């Protein structure tokens with residue numbers, strides 16, 4: 001039997017997207033500025049194609065312009081870099097996202113370094129990563145930003161709470177740790193070499209799982225009443241032959257017996273990532289045009 005409150009990321013994201021759409025409409029009305037997001041997809045990985053399609057639809061639904069660029073998986077790095085440089089110069093493009101992963105012949109660090117930091121709506125450029133680490137304004141990676149919104153909505157005041165981030169990627173774990181630290185949490189970053197991971201997790205009031213290992217975090221690793229944010233999106237074999245299903249990095253059924261609140265997969269962090277991409281595009285557009293955010297704007 002489930003005890004934990006299920007955090008409705010999907011509902012929160014829909015609500016956020018509605019508020020973003022209202023602000024986009026107001027921006028057009030007041031300044032004649034229409035935010036534009038360019039998404040670059042290299043190759044034809046089916047999962048990536050689904051994400052890019054969803055992003056494009058969400059962008060248009062928010063009243064923003066969507067520019068999709070599809071390149072074959074044989075494309076060379078120089079061609080991709082040249083496209084990004086063209087998007088950097090294009091005044092209709094306020095945000096640029098190059099879908100990861102990229103094929104082997106392309107170094108993602110080179111491509112990300114090419115993106116104008118002011119248009120880097122993924123927040124992956126070293127300038128934005130450095131700004132976040134130093135507590136300076138910049139563009140914050142979408143997934144950690146979405147996790148923070150869910151945490152603030154669920155927990156309220158985060159000050160002094162013990163937070164454990166499981167995973168140390170540049171895309172989720174490290175920026176998540178920076179945001180939790182900025183919110184005055186006591187932050188531990190755990191990873192594959194951490195000793196007695198279960199004991200570390202059990203101390204945490206807030207547990208953010210972002211390791212990419214299906215259902216690794218067990219119910220008995222969780223402190224009773226803790227808030228669990230599951231960033232994992234793992235496709236595993238389903239009950240029926242040939243069927244697959246999505247699971248997180250947390251054993252949801254076991255954790256929901258112990259936690260105070262938990263995000264589901266799907267319907268938790270994933271939809272927040274897309275909503276925050278739109279939010280970052282709106283933020284980037286405002287900054288590029290020297291327009292202040294209204295007092296009631298989030299993030």
Ligand SMILES: Nc1nc(=O)c2c([nH]1)NC[C@@H]1CN(c3ccc(C(=O)N[C@@H](CCC(=O)O)C(=O)O)cc3)C=[N+]21
Pocket residue numbers: 051097098099100101122142233246265266267268269270271272273274
């Ligand atoms: N440059 C770049 N930026 C990204 O932000 C980025 C990327 N590359 N590469 C791939 C990952 C993955 N990602 C997801 C976004 C939303 C869902 C999402 O909405 N998931 C739904 C389920 C979708 C389904 O059913 O497959 C959910 O969790 O409810 C999932 C995954 C963004 N990524």
